[in-house]
Amino acid sequence: MEAYAEVLKRVLALRDPMTGVWTGELAASALGTALAVTALDGGAAQDQALAEAGAAWLAAHVNDDGGWGDTTESVSNLSTSLVAAAALRKIGNRNPGTCRAGETLRRAESWVTERAGSLDSAAVLRALTRVYGKDRTFAVPILAFLAMCGNDASAWRSVPPLPFLMALLPQRWYRFFRLQVVSYALPALISIGLCRHVCAARSRGRRAWGRLFAGPLLRRLERLQPAHGGFLDAIPLTAFVSLALRQAGYGAHPVTQKALLFLRNSARPEGCWAIDSNLRTWVTTLAVRGLADAVGAEDRGKIAEWLVRNQTKSKHPFTGARPGGWAWTDLPGGVPDADDTAGALIALKRLKEAGCVTDVSGAVRTGVRWLLGLQNADGGMPTFCRGWGRLPFDRSCPDISAHALAALAAWCGPEAGDAGRVFGAADKLVRYLSRTQAADGSWLPLWFGHQQAAGGTNSVVGTARVVDALRAAQRELGARGGALGIGAPLARGAQWLVAAQHADGGWGMGSGATAEETGLAVIALTGGGATSAAAVRRGCGWLAAHWAEGAERPAPIGLYFSLLWYHERLYPLVWALEAFGKNRASL
Numbered sequence: 001m002e003a004y005a006e007v008l009k010r011v012l013a014l015r016d017p018m019t020g021v022w023t024g025e026l027a028a029s030a031l032g033t034a035l036a037v038t039a040l041d042g043g044a045a046q047d048q049a050l051a052e053a054g055a056a057w058l059a060a061h062v063n064d065d066g067g068w069g070d071t072t073e074s075v076s077n078l079s080t081s082l083v084a085a086a087a088l089r090k091i092g093n094r095n096p097g098t099c100r101a102g103e104t105l106r107r108a109e110s111w112v113t114e115r116a117g118s119l120d121s122a123a124v125l126r127a128l129t130r131v132y133g134k135d136r137t138f139a140v141p142i143l144a145f146l147a148m149c150g151n152d153a154s155a156w157r158s159v160p161p162l163p164f165l166m167a168l169l170p171q172r173w174y175r176f177f178r179l180q181v182v183s184y185a186l187p188a189l190i191s192i193g194l195c196r197h198v199c200a201a202r203s204r205g206r207r208a209w210g211r212l213f214a215g216p217l218l219r220r221l222e223r224l225q226p227a228h229g230g231f232l233d234a235i236p237l238t239a240f241v242s243l244a245l246r247q248a249g250y251g252a253h254p255v256t257q258k259a260l261l262f263l264r265n266s267a268r269p270e271g272c273w274a275i276d277s278n279l280r281t282w283v284t285t286l287a288v289r290g291l292a293d294a295v296g297a298e299d300r301g302k303i304a305e306w307l308v309r310n311q312t313k314s315k316h317p318f319t320g321a322r323p324g325g326w327a328w329t330d331l332p333g334g335v336p337d338a339d340d341t342a343g344a345l346i347a348l349k350r351l352k353e354a355g356c357v358t359d360v361s362g363a364v365r366t367g368v369r370w371l372l373g374l375q376n377a378d379g380g381m382p383t384f385c386r387g388w389g390r391l392p393f394d395r396s397c398p399d400i401s402a403h404a405l406a407a408l409a410a411w412c413g414p415e416a417g418d419a420g421r422v423f424g425a426a427d428k429l430v431r432y433l434s435r436t437q438a439a440d441g442s443w444l445p446l447w448f449g450h451q452q453a454a455g456g457t458n459s460v461v462g463t464a465r466v467v468d469a470l471r472a473a474q475r476e477l478g479a480r481g482g483a484l485g486i487g488a489p490l491a492r493g494a495q496w497l498v499a500a501q502h503a504d505g506g507w508g509m510g511s512g513a514t515a516e517e518t519g520l521a522v523i524a525l526t527g528g529g530a531t532s533a534a535a536v537r538r539g540c541g542w543l544a545a546h547w548a549e550g551a552e553r554p555a556p557i558g559l560y561f562s563l564l565w566y567h568e569r570l571y572p573l574v575w576a577l578e579a580f581g582k583n584r585a586s587l
C-alpha cells in the first residue's frame with residue numbers, strides 16, 4: 001500500500017539517530033510568545049533582540065478578526081487575545097515603532113470589548129470566569145499579567161487573591177483544602193499569589209506582611225524548579241513565574257534568573273515560542289505502536305532502553321508522586337502522569353512482542369504498581385494526583401482511565417507482580433467507563449477537543465481512545481475480560497463511531513475530517529464486526545487520499561494545561577501509520 005509506505009518512511013525519517021526516539025514539534029503559540037517576550041523585554045541585548053523578534057511575530061500572526069488563537073491554525077480566544085495585546089502594548093510603549101502594532105492593537109481591543117463588554121478589570125474578570133469557572137489556575141495569572149502591563153496600580157485590587165501560604169504546608173494536606181488551583185500549578189500559586197499580595201498592598205500604601213514568608217516560599221520554588229529552569233517545561237508557566245517574581249521585587253533571585261535562561265533557550269529561530277519544550281516520551285510511545293515491527297532489533301532495544309532510562313526514579317517534588325511513572329518528556333520539567341505511564345507500558349509490550357530482548361521487567365513492575373496506586377475511589381484514573389480535587393486535570397476521566405486499563409491488561413501476567421490486584425483494578429476501571437459512557441454510546445476525552453464542536457469537546461477522539469483500549473483489554477484478558485463486562489460498552493462505543501463517520505470516509509467533529517481523528521477511529525474499529533470493517537476500509541481510503549494529496553498539516557485538536565489548544569507535527573503521521581499498519585494485509 002503506497003500510502004502506508006510513504007507515512008512509514010516519513011515517521012522513520014523523523015527519528016533521532018542517536019537515541020532512536022521521536023521528538024516531534026509542537027505548534028507555535030501566541031500566548032507562549034507574548035508571555036516570553038514580556039519577561040525578556042528590557043533585559044540585556046540578547047533578551048531585547050528576542051523580545052523584539054517575538055513582538056514582530058505576534059503582530060504578523062494576528063487573525064483576520066483582530067484576535068489571536070492558541071496556534072496559527074486556531075480561532076481567536078479571549079485569554080490569548082488579552083495577553084498578546086497587553087504584551088504588544090507594553091513592548092510598544094518601551095520601544096515605540098518596534099513592531100508597528102498601533103492598528104493591530106486597536107483591532108484587538110475592539111475584539112476583546114465585543115466579547116467582554118469592556119476593557120476594565122471587572123468586565124475582564126467576569127468574562128474569564130465564564131471561560132474557566134471556579135478554576136483560578138489560569139484566570140488569576142492572566143489578570144495579574146494585565147495588571148503588570150498596565151499603568152494603574154489599583155488594578156491589582158481586582159486580581160483575586162491566591163492562598164500562596166498553603167504552598168508551605170505538606171503536600172498530603174492540599175486535597176483537604178479544596179484549592180482553586182490544580183496540582184501542577186504550585187509555582188504559579190506561590191509566585192502569582194505573593195506578587196498579587198505585595199502589589200495590592202503597595203497600591204493601598206500598606207506593608208505587605210506576606211514578605212515575612214518570602215524566604216521559605218522562594219526556597220520552596222527553588223526545590224520545585226528543575227535544573228534547566230523551566231517549570232513543567234512550560235513556557236507560559238515559567239514566564240508567569242519570572243514576571244511575578246520581578247514585579248514583587250525578586251528579579252535578581254536565582255529562580256527568576258534560571259527561568260529567564262529557560263525562556264532564552266526555548267526561543268525558536270522564527271521568533272516565537274511553543275507552549276512546552278516537547279512531548280518526546282508521548283510521541284515516541286505512539287510511534288512504537290505503529291512501527292515496532294518495522295524497525296530492527298538494535299533499534300527496538302535502543303527505544304526500550306531509552307524508555308526504561310526515563311522512568312522516574314525518585315519522588316517527584318511537584319505532586320509527591322512515587323517513583324515508577326513516566327512524564328510526557330524526558331526533560332527535567334516533566335511530571336509523571338497516568339496517560340504517559342500507560343503509553344510507555346503499552347510501548348514496552350509492543351517492543352517485546354516484536355522481538356525486543358531488553359529486560360524491562362523491573363520497569364514494568366514499578367510502572368504497573370505506580371498506576372495501581374493512582375486509581376481514584378470512583379474507579380477511574382486522574383492525570384497526576386489521586387484524590388487531589390475536583391478540577392479538570394485532577395479528577396478521573398474516560399480517556400486516561402481507558403488507556404490505563406489497556407496498559408494493565410497488557411501486563412496482567414506474572415511480570416506485573418500482583419495479577420490479582422491488577423485484575424481488581426481493571427474491574428473498577430471497566431465499571432467507571434460504563435458509568436461515564438453517554439447515552440448515545442460516546443465518551444468525552446480530557447486532553448483532546450475540537451474548536452468547532454459545542455464546548456470544544458471531541459467525542460470522536462474520546463470514543464476512539466476508549467473503544468481501542470476496551471478492545472485491547474478484551475483481547476489480552478480473554479475469558480476474564482468477558483467476566484468484566486467489557487463487551488457491552490465496547491459494542492455501543494463502536495456503533496457510535498461507525499455512525500459518526502462522514503460521507504467521504506473520514507472522521508472529524510468539525511465541518512471536515514482530520515487525519516488525527518480518522519486515524520484514531522480506524523485504529524479503534526479495526527478488529528470489530530462486518531459493519532466496523534466496512535467503516536475501516538472507507539477510513540483507510542480517506543487517509544490514503546489525504547496523503548496522496550500531500551495534505552498532512554496537523555490540526556489543533558490537542559488540549560494542553562488550562563484549555564490551551566495545540567497541534568503536534570507527529571500526531572497525523574503516527575495515527576495514520578498505526579491505522580494503515582493494522583489493516584495493510586486486507587487493503
